[in-house]
Amino acid sequence: MLRRAAIASLLLALAACGEREPPAQPASPEIAATDMTCAAFAGLTPSTLSERFGAANVTTQTVPGAEGESYEATIIFADDPTRRFEVVWNEAHTAIASTSVNTAGTTWRGPEGMTIGSAMGEVERANVMTFKLWGFGWDYGGWVSDWNLGVFSQTPGCSVRMRFEPRREPGVDVMGDREFMSNDPNIRTTDPAVVEFGLRFDTP
Secondary structure, eight states: OHHHHHHHHHHHHHHHHHHSOOOOOOOOHHHHOOBOOHHHHTTOOHHHHHHHHOGGGEEEEEEEOGGGOEEEEEEESTTOTTTOEEEEEOTTSSSEEEEEBOOTTOOOBOGGGOOTTOBHHHHHHHHTSOOEEEOBSSTTTTBEEEOTTOGGGOBTTEEEEEEEEESSOOOGGGBSSSEEETTOHHHHHTOEEEEEEEEEEOOO
């Protein structure tokens, strides 16, 4: 009798386990990730990009560039400002050349957690070195031109791209086609913040 009762209890327990809903599967780590780092993006190809983010989220567009030129880019999550980013390929369209994020409210974070709105002082500390950037007010204005051997240039084959815009009205002394140091008092007075960031890869 006791043996029958034990078997019945075991069968009831097994049935109860079978009725439980299976545990929710976590989101794909590739799609959920928001870290735009050299390690995460190195080696991407057009096919692996579509696999990672879903072919329906990948489009090709002609976008305006500097000095009146345009170029072809792959846009991921084109209609979602929080996840949107851009990829440019090498000439053979076989390897990634650069990435770019330039939308406010983005969930993407670059190396060391830098993102849209990061202050110049934050970037300087993360780089562990002062760096050079172009003066404001022209097509290449505010782009970092030299990380000065800092952290953002230390990954072989990959470096960080970053552009700043002043949050205070800049004077003529920080404008134009010339380089400035990030700790230049005239530059820092304008309270620059990151408005675009991404990665640049050495491609064949």
